[in-house]
Amino acid sequence: MEPVADQAAALDVLAGLRKRFHDATHHCYAYRLLDVPTETVLEQSEDDGEPTGSAGAPILHTLQHAELLNVLCVVIRYFGGSKLGVGGLIRAYGDTAAEALEVSDVVRQEIRASITIRFPVEVNSGVMSTIHKFTVGVQSVSYEQGPSVAISLPPSQVDGFIAAITEATGARARLEVLR
Numbered sequence: 001m002e003p004v005a006d007q008a009a010a011l012d013v014l015a016g017l018r019k020r021f022h023d024a025t026h027h028c029y030a031y032r033l034l035d036v037p038t039e040t041v042l043e044q045s046e047d048d049g050e051p052t053g054s055a056g057a058p059i060l061h062t063l064q065h066a067e068l069l070n071v072l073c074v075v076i077r078y079f080g081g082s083k084l085g086v087g088g089l090i091r092a093y094g095d096t097a098a099e100a101l102e103v104s105d106v107v108r109q110e111i112r113a114s115i116t117i118r119f120p121v122e123v124n125s126g127v128m129s130t131i132h133k134f135t136v137g138v139q140s141v142s143y144e145q146g147p148s149v150a151i152s153l154p155p156s157q158v159d160g161f162i163a164a165i166t167e168a169t170g171a172r173a174r175l176e177v178l179r
Contacts, residue, residue: 001104002072006033007042010072017074025079028055028093031072032063036111039155041069050077050093054086058094066101073097112137112152117165119173121147126168134161 004010010031018027030045043064045056059073075096084092119127124147131138131149134157139150153161158177165173 001100002074003107004031004033004070004072007044013072014074017076021076024076026050026055026077027074028059028077029072029074030056030060030063032060032069034069034111036155050089051086054089055093058090059097062094062097062101066106068106073100111155113155113158114139114150114152114178115158115161116148116150116176117173118146118148119169123169123172127165127173130161130164130168133164
């Protein structure tokens with residue numbers, strides 16, 4: 001199990017493992033990545049010469065079941081002369097991925113977008129009432145050099161929040177969005 005930020009990182013780790021374990025028969029893997037702006041999950045698995053669906057799919061299923069994102073799992077196999085059959089391979093690859101997960105440190109993170117809102121004091125009540133309508137975390141509130149509030153919220157709520165703040169302030173608030 002290896003944390004990866006994107007597809008390029010996953011393929012770099014895989015290339016390093018293929019080089020390090022160059023004499024292995026199979027380097028079967030799966031990864032799941034979150035594309036933050038679109039909140040879509042990219043999934044990929046590879047059987048690397050094993051029968052179709054017997055290696056990458058069980059590894060991917062383990063990642064899905066654990067609800068892991070931004071992770072690569074590679075199972076490296078040296079063929080030892082015994083044919084396991086498709087069912088045996090599915091069990092072997094799935095069990096190995098599950099065992100790797102058991103000994104891995106899993107870090108749970110909630111993906112949030114950060115928004116700083118700067119506004120004239122006369123629209124303060126509109127800003128604050130809008131903030132309370134959404135699932136936001138308030139990081140800071142400042143009234144020095146003009147009112148501003150820094151918040152975080154799920155990326156899926158950003159567009160709705162921007163529209164609501166714009167309406168509540170008559171488009172008088174300035175927003176800085178970091179996704």
